[in-house]
Amino acid sequence: MTKTMPYPQGSLLFAPMEGVTDETYRLTIKDLYPEWDYYHTDFLRIPSQGHLSESRYIEHLGHRVFSNQNVLEKTGYQILTTARANTQLAVETISKLPLKHLDLNLGCPSKKVNAHKGGAYLLEDLVELKRILGDIRKNFEHHFSVKIRIGYKNTDNFDELLDTIQNSGVDSLTIHGRTRDQLYKGKADWSFIKRAVERLEIPVIGNGDLWTTEDVEAMFDVTGCYAVMLGRGALKTPWLATLYKDYGTNINEATLLEERKQRIVDYFNALETNYKEFTPATEEFILGRFKSFSRYLFEDFDEAETTRSHFLRSRNLEEFNFHLDRI
Ligand SMILES: Cc1cc2nc3c(=O)[nH]c(=O)nc-3n(C[C@H](O)[C@H](O)[C@H](O)COP(=O)(O)O)c2cc1C
Structure with missing residues (x-):
């Protein structure tokens, strides 16, 4: 039986992003735009040799989140593992912490990670995938989700992949509608998200190319997904959940750019x-x-x-802020 979801149907989730969604970033976003329903840590890689201490796992979440029950309940904790790593031992350690949601990254396209049989590599090695999912499932009693792309080189085994995931006792599934080989090229194919919604009993979360509130609405309409997750769209418009909840798709485009400028200043100042x-x-x-x-x-x-190049070429924060004052 599917476990209770950590967030309600129709939720907007802030995606896990390496180099972005550290503790301070997540808490700042939560303060500024509390309309996001849920957040994720970026991935913590389980090492191929040796193991991580309990304090390293806590550090990845952040101590302030660790000791704040309300925020903890709104945070998914992501790991990335490989066929060589001792996933079972890692999850035994994780399960001693008060974490209520563990997410496995099966979308990472990094050559190094894939060469170690981790991340998106596992999308095409279903034997190894099943073993790893089993190791996690039997050692973690709370919500266990996985985040996938629609295939490695192609989408030939998509249905089999879905069945493997569901039959391994995974509680929910996030799908980025691109293959590993596509990286970020082309357009995310939402028809695979719809196919998963129709095939599976567990909730499916739609991800890929959600840039505007219209996109969010379209993803829900087209796929029937349980919730949506935004990565680059959330980086472009960190207040997108606020817009979606306040205005839906009835946004006055003329005021949007002026509002954007003010919000960008507030965003960087708070960060x-x-x-x-x-x-x-x-x-x-x-x-x-x-x-x-x-x-x-x-x-x-x-x-x-x-404008972007002014920011990218800034040599120190003072210069960055100088340009910020002039946008
Ligand atoms: C800078 C950056 C870092 C990312 N890091 C992660 C990560 O740590 N874990 C993960 O599962 N996906 C990661 N992703 C992928 C996103 O979570 C998301 O699946 C992908 O960007 C597609 O969604 P989008 O079109 O909304 O950006 C990252 C994406 C970006 C742009």
Whole structure:
């Protein structure tokens, strides 16, 4: 029987993103835009040799989240493992922590990870996948989800993959509608998400190319998915869940750009304050993060390229903030 979902039907989930969704980022987003229903850590890789200490697992979640029951209940904890790693031992350690939701990353396209038989590699080695899913399932009693792409090289074994996942006792499934080999090319194919919704009994979460509130609505309509997850769209418009909940698709485009500018300033100001106070991070670290956060933020600006390059070329936070004052 499917376990209770950690969030209600129709939820908007902030995707796990390496180099982005660390504890301070997640808590800042939660403060600024509480309309997001749920968050995820990025992946913690289970090592092929040796094992991680309990404190390393807590550190990945963040100590403030670890000791805040309300936030903890809204946070999925993601791991990435390989055929060589001792997944069972890792999950035994994880299961001693008060985590209520473990997510397995089966979408990572990194060559190094795939060569170690991890991430998206497992989409085409169903024997190994079944073993790993079994190791996790029998050692973790709470919500266990997996996040996949629609195949490795192609989608030939998609139905078999779905059945393997469901039959292994996984509680919910997130699907990014691209193969591993597609990386981010082409358009995410939502028809596979619909196919999974129709085939499976467990809830399916739709992911891939959700940039606007219209996209979110279309994903729900087209696929019938239980919830949606946003990655790059959430980086471009971190307040997208607010827009969706306040206006649905009735957004006044004319006010959107002006509002965007003000929101961008507030976003970076809050992040800088929080990274300095809580992480605590060096200016260099913060600048590095700010540059990756800038990747999609300015796409709707008239001079998008020039604006972005000002931020990307900033040599210190002061320069970054100088450009921020002038957008
Ligand atoms: C910068 C970045 C980092 C990512 N890191 C992770 C990760 O740690 N775990 C994961 O499952 N997916 C990761 N992804 C993939 C996203 O979660 C998401 O599945 C993918 O971007 C497709 O959704 P989108 O079109 O909404 O971006 C990452 C994506 C980006 C852009």
